[in-house]
Amino acid sequence: MVTSTVTPKTIKSPAARTAWLNGRYPRVAAMAVVLVVAASLPLVMSDYRLFQFTLAYIYAIALLGLNLLIGYNGQFSLGHGAFFAIGAYTTAIMIDRWDIGYGWTIIAAGAICLVVGFLFGIPALRIEGMYLALATLALALATPQFLKYHLFEGWTGGVQGIVIDKPEAPFGLPLNPDQWLYFFTLAILLLAFVLGWNLVRGRTGRALVAIRDHRIAAQSMGINTALYKSLIFGVSALYTGVAGALSAIVIQFVAPDSFTLFLSIFFVVGIVVGGLGSITGAIYGGFFIQFVPNIADAISQAAPWAIYGIFLIVFMLVMPLGIAGFLAILWHRLIMGRLASDGNEGHPTET
């Protein structure tokens, strides 16, 4: 997690090169390449494929938030589907009822989830581990039922849900709505990624991990564990709420049964497969959530979930540290392989 301050000019020894390769510049370069590729996909992909990629990005945003909570802070949540739902309904209702611009509804969805998440984080302080998992499970279980509840029907549309229009590209950009939403989502993912990356690499991120690794010692270092834990719950919900809001806009539809317990479970699967405590892992996880069920379906229409299960087991066996951890080790081997004779030892840096 340490970014090197060595600049390319000063690299002399192999050890310095290792430090450099583990440092900031190769990562920024890799990210730039990925971004260029991502930005050119609309040129080569069908609108449907683009729509699928947009959804993968949306899941990645949700997973970023969930990973901040589970991976970095060690608070378990089986209920983040609820925040995704709150975000989605906030946007759908604001657009449907008051015709508010979708950009504003995303901000509102994020703000509402931040507050709700923070408030949920306060009682969550008293429960840990499995018990917190159960408490959040209750949240996930209750969500579809709340959304169907007849007293809220006037707002939520009950079982029917809410249908909204797909936004056109603004400023006369020569993009169709799918392409526009693809870029729009990509931009928000990039923002979410950079903010998350900065957060975990600073004093706040260290405090979050310290609480996860040793709460008592963290307190003795002066970390206000209660405040950090409820704040990160809020921030995590904010990410997931923004993702939910985007999903409503992209899918043009919200309904209670899109937000069942399964969604929350898929989120947890996504961060574990992507890599716990890894910011880039959220992106791999987003793709896993979006595409692996389709692949499983294509392999066997009769038993897609069995195929999905096999995928999961294989992933966990081959990459026990998630895709991000696997790639970090690979990257490290690549460098260490060349420098094996230096007797230089290290651990894969978190990515």
Add this chain to the structure above:
Amino acid sequence: MDGSAAPLLAVENVSLSFGGIVALDKVSFGVEEGQIVGLIGPNGAGKTTLFNCLTRLYRVDEGDIHFQGKSILKLPPHRIAPLGIARTFQNLALFDKMPVLENVMIGMHSRTRSDFLSNALRLPWVGREERAMMDRATELISYLGLEPEMHRRVTDLPFGTMKRVELARALAGSPKLLLLDEPASGLNHKEVEDLIGLIREIRDQRKVTVLLVEHHMSLVMQVSDAVVALNFGRMIASGTPKEMQEDENVIKAYLGDGSA
């Protein structure tokens, strides 16, 4: 303890029991600024319990604890480090998955201020703060001879090295009072010798007052200006190292208990 100024730390009639076990029984003593005070006593005497009271991990049943003339008993645990009280733990309490450097940087938490928003936005002053932390942590790491291990995860390190990481982390918060809970346990002879020099240096050069729990008697007697002895939660003696070595109660406590 009746000097002109109030002592840096004043423990006044502190009592604490767990169910039937009286862990601390009306313990009173003071630590003057600039002193190294040894806290000794057989296993289960209440030494660690007292440290936990000083750092507010335990709530005292009775009595008061003053630091720089103010009671600390109303403060939550995370408000202790900002006052300038740092500690190490008897059974190591490091952040296992983090490298040495970051463990030490967390020690500076109470001396830095960037928060969620400023970190996420990585404002210019946050970058400066990070660099200052990095510099100070690096300085402490080389002071304690941990440079080769700087980027290694603490779980991969030998026990004695981990203890030094804990010391570096405690010093990182620029404490006025350092609480060391059995820093010599598990160290070899050479490491103990180094530790003696180190504790003196920390006091003399870094102007840190030290309260030291230790079973290693020769270490305690060599470095301490004053020694306090506990047994079954009660203070049985206090005085200079020389006085303690001749104190009947102390001798009885150690012989009677069979441990030393």
